[in-house]
Amino acid sequence: MTGALKNIIYNCRAATLLIEKRMLGEITAVETLKLRIHLAGCSFCRTYQQQSLLINRLFTGFPSPELKLDEEFMASLKQKIEKEINKN
Amino acid sequence: MNEEKQKSSLAKQIHSDPVTWVDQYANYLYRFAIARLRDEEVARDLVQDTFLAALQQLSRFEGKSSEKTWLAAILKNKISDFHRNRATKGLKEIKQAESDQQHFFDKENGHWNAAHAPRAFGLENDNPLLMKELGEILNECLKKLPALWFTVFSMKHMDDLESESICTELKLSDSNFWVIMHRTKLNLRACIQKHWN
Numbered sequence: 001m002t003g004a005l006k007n008i009i010y011n012c013r014a015a016t017l018l019i020e021k022r023m024l025g026e027i028t029a030v031e032t033l034k035l036r037i038h039l040a041g042c043s044f045c046r047t048y049q050q051q052s053l054l055i056n057r058l059f060t061g062f063p064s065p066e067l068k069l070d071e072e073f074m075a076s077l078k079q080k081i082e083k084e085i086n087k088n
Numbered sequence: 089m090n091e092e093k094q095k096s097s098l099a100k101q102i103h104s105d106p107v108t109w110v111d112q113y114a115n116y117l118y119r120f121a122i123a124r125l126r127d128e129e130v131a132r133d134l135v136q137d138t139f140l141a142a143l144q145q146l147s148r149f150e151g152k153s154s155e156k157t158w159l160a161a162i163l164k165n166k167i168s169d170f171h172r173n174r175a176t177k178g179l180k181e182i183k184q185a186e187s188d189q190q191h192f193f194d195k196e197n198g199h200w201n202a203a204h205a206p207r208a209f210g211l212e213n214d215n216p217l218l219m220k221e222l223g224e225i226l227n228e229c230l231k232k233l234p235a236l237w238f239t240v241f242s243m244k245h246m247d248d249l250e251s252e253s254i255c256t257e258l259k260l261s262d263s264n265f266w267v268i269m270h271r272t273k274l275n276l277r278a279c280i281q282k283h284w285n
């Protein structure tokens with residue numbers, strides 16, 4: 001086994017970096033293979049991968065469509081705009 | 089007479105009516121901003137700045153795009169300015185966040201250290217209540233991220249930008265970009281694990 005291969009097979013720090021890169025679609029075929037071998041033997045990194053995906057989903061799913069500005073702020077905003085229009 | 093009438097209705101079509109902006113677009117712009125900033129105060133400020141800037145540029149709005157698209161483009165620029173400005177600050181925060189993750193992995197072999205290794209959240213069936221709770225924890229964790237990390241993460245995920253354009257905008261190298269994406273995720277995941285249950 002080459003040093004580099006051994007390195008990634010046992011290295012969770014390197015594997016989690018590859019997981020992040022792969023999720024955004026940017027790793028090589030060799031890296032994909034290395035990662036697959038790592039994940040086959042590492043349940044921690046498999047959990048990491050699931051949770052990492054979940055975090056992305058939660059992040060992009062925010063905010064809910066119900067999120068609104070309060071009436072008071074909207075009213076003051078309207079006032080400011082009208083004031084600005086009347087200036088000109 | 090007729091001609092004048094035509095003219096004024098044409099003017100209405102082309103030009104925009106700022107009095108109606110707040111009702112029509114404020115909430116849309118607010119949601120757009122808060123998705124990218126995760127800070128209510130800043131999001132409100134930028135929505136206001138957007139309307140005021142739009143008033144100044146009103147004569148340049150030619151109706152080539154919709155009013156909504158035009159306002160969103162102004163807001164986008166304001167968000168970029170805010171991000172760029174903030175990204176250059178907070179070196180101390182970054183140092184702290186980096187040292188917090190020093191012990192995540194074994195220094196020699198890169199294995200997860202037992203105390204920091206990922207544990208299942210126990211969410212296998214996507215319970216909506218639990219997901220909501222998890223989302224709230226994530227929001228708290230996002231607030232604690234160093235500004236630059238948040239900016240990079242948000243630009244990549246919310247605007248689906250190419251990594252290259254984020255690097256150019258924030259003056260980062262490609263490897264620096266990936267280090268930040270990786271560290272951000274390690275940080276967020278660990279923060280959620282710490283506060284979950």
